[in-house]
Amino acid sequence: MLTLGIETSCDETAVALVREGREVLADVVSTQIDIHRRWGGVVPELASRNHVMQLFPVMQEALSRAQVTLDAVDEIAVTSGPGLQGALLVGVQAAKSMALAKGRPLIGVNHLEGHLLAARLMAERPxxxxxxxxxxxxxxxxxxxxxxxxxxxxxxxxxxxxxxxxxxxxxxxxxxxxxxxxxxxxxxxxxxxxxxxxxxxxxxxxxxxxxxxxxxxxxxxxxxxxxxxxxxxxxxxxxxxxxxxxxxxxxxxxxxxxxxxxxxxxxxxxxxxxxxxxxxxxxxxxxxxxxxxPSVKLCTDNGAMIAVAGYEAFRRGVTSPLSLDADPSWRLA
Ligand SMILES: Nc1ncnc2c1ncn2[C@@H]1O[C@H](COP(=O)(O)OP(=O)(O)OP(=O)(O)O)[C@@H](O)[C@H]1O
Ligand SMILES: [Mg+2]
Missing domain, CATH: 3.30.420.40 (ATPase, nucleotide binding domain)
Structure with a gap:
């Protein structure tokens, strides 16, 4: 099972490919920090626009590093909340388009569940x-x-x-x-x-x-x-x-x-x-x-943690409809 994980909830555009919820084939993160730094914080409009520009190049880079094509992906996991509405929508819309085009299941992932399950990528995992x-x-x-x-x-x-x-x-x-x-x-x-x-x-x-x-x-x-x-x-x-x-x-x-x-x-x-x-x-x-x-790289925002959370959700039968929307204030519990 190969999971594509997409993260665009804030100011990192991130895509990862993870096999069986534990083997990271590629984990590419493009940060927008330099764009937001001059404003002293994340500017939502700029974040969304940069996700639009970065997401597909980051995805191509992830596929290339993993040496696979999109056809090899079994399921598509994407952060659908919480986070910045416009930023989330970029990832959600891209994930839905790919799920529809490739006929693969779509899983909307809670960003905080992603952070928690990053620990599942450790050699000894909880x-x-x-x-x-x-x-x-x-x-x-x-x-x-x-x-x-x-x-x-x-x-x-x-x-x-x-x-x-x-x-x-x-x-x-x-x-x-x-x-x-x-x-x-x-x-x-x-x-x-x-x-x-x-x-x-x-x-x-x-x-x-x-x-x-x-x-x-x-x-x-x-x-x-x-x-x-x-x-x-x-x-x-x-x-x-x-x-x-x-x-x-x-x-x-x-x-x-x-x-x-x-x-x-x-x-x-x-x-x-x-x-x-x-x-x-x-x-x-x-x-x-x-x-x-988890390692420092897995603590900050990344796509691998979203892939793992999506993988675990899919294994327990959870998928999302193609009408999936972003939920900026989605509470995990
Ligand atoms: N070495 C560090 N020491 C302390 N704080 C750090 C360190 N590295 C990053 N941070 C802080 O981590 C935060 C970013 O973490 P993260 O990317 O998980 O947040 P986010 O995704 O924006 O928020 P959330 O996950 O709550 O939606 C920033 O506030 C940053 O200052
Ligand atoms: Mg985060």
């Missing part, structure tokens, strides 16, 4: 039941995955997503968009104990996060002391990063260790963060939990 923390540009949510297709939301952020906090703090510090990578890099040379930024722990027993207070604390620091430079900037980045990694891992582990299920997946763009990866590994080990952490 089998349900497991927990999954999606930490990305738009989400910070812990799910319980009873089986493929059965997701229960245990907790989420009350305000900003972790990635959103990274991007907003980067802007306050005068760093480029998106802020995750520059802050992560600067933090390598900073002291995480230089500043004790707040870890909001709303209702200690609940699995909810909050990052707006942390973002405001960095803003107040800059307003009080001026924009940090050099070592001072590295220290602010490291201290901010420590606060994010601390609150994410602490709440995740508190929730998971109460259960008899001892497996947890961490995924989404922020799961590419070096300190978060390190702290999650340490704390999961200390608490007897098995952590599945």
């Amino acid at each position: 089998e349900p039941p497991f927990f999954g923390l999606v930490v990305s540009g738009g989400h910070t949510t812990l799910y319980e995955v009873a089986a493929f297709g059965q997701y229960r939301r245990l907790g989420t952020t009350r305000d900003d997503a972790a990635g959103e906090a990274y991007d907003k703090v980067a802007r306050v510090l005068g760093l480029p968009y998106p802020g995750g990578v520059p802050i992560d890099q600067l933090a390598q040379n900073g002291d995480p104990k230089a500043h004790r930024f707040p870890r909001a722990m709303p209702a200690p027993d609940e699995v909810d996060w909050s990052f707006s207070g942390l973002k405001t604390a960095v803003l107040h620091h800059v307003q009080k002391h001026g924009a940090p430079q050099g070592q001072a900037l590295a220290d602010v980045c490291a201290s901010f990063q420590e606060a994010v990694a601390d609150s994410l891992t602490q709440k995740m582990i508190n929730a998971v260790k109460r259960s008899s299920t001892k497996q947890v997946v961490m995924c989404g763009g922020v799961a590419a963060n070096s300190r978060l990866r390190q702290l999650a590994q340490e704390r999961c080990a200390e608490n007897g939990l098995r952590l599945f952490l």
Whole structure:
């Protein structure tokens, strides 16, 4: 079974070919970051127009790297939500056209299910039941995955997503968009104990996060002391990063260790963060939990994760009609 996975929910145009839901033959990602950076965030109209231009070249590149033609594809999976409406529609319309032309099944995939199932592409992969923390540009949510297709939301952020906090703090510090990578890099040379930024722990027993207070604390620091430079900037980045990694891992582990299920997946763009990866590994080990952490490439948006989620959906009999529409606010659970 060869699955074509298409992802256009935000600012990455991505296409992958995955065999039997685990062997990645090609995984091509074309990022639009340079187009959006000058605006300090993703401009929906520009995102859609660039998907229109990029999608078929990216697809041709994926087919060429996999050394197959479209005729070899057995099923077509596409992100149909959540995300930017116009951006999603480009991928959905292309997928529908190919499904119709080639007479192949079409599967609309939830982008967050894609992030969670990226872990299925690891050499040692999780089998349900497991927990999954999606930490990305738009989400910070812990799910319980009873089986493929059965997701229960245990907790989420009350305000900003972790990635959103990274991007907003980067802007306050005068760093480029998106802020995750520059802050992560600067933090390598900073002291995480230089500043004790707040870890909001709303209702200690609940699995909810909050990052707006942390973002405001960095803003107040800059307003009080001026924009940090050099070592001072590295220290602010490291201290901010420590606060994010601390609150994410602490709440995740508190929730998971109460259960008899001892497996947890961490995924989404922020799961590419070096300190978060390190702290999650340490704390999961200390608490007897098995952590599945996809590679950095599989944490950020890609088509392979959409192909895997589509493959698993098809195996349990789920397909989408050719009237499939984009659903910008599709909730996974
Ligand atoms: N090394 C890193 N450290 C911290 N954050 C990072 C890192 N790399 C990327 N990010 C953040 O990850 C986010 C992008 O992740 P992703 O592509 O999954 O988000 P998205 O697809 O836009 O949102 P969602 O998946 O919620 O729809 C951005 O906010 C970016 O700053
Ligand atoms: Mg994403």
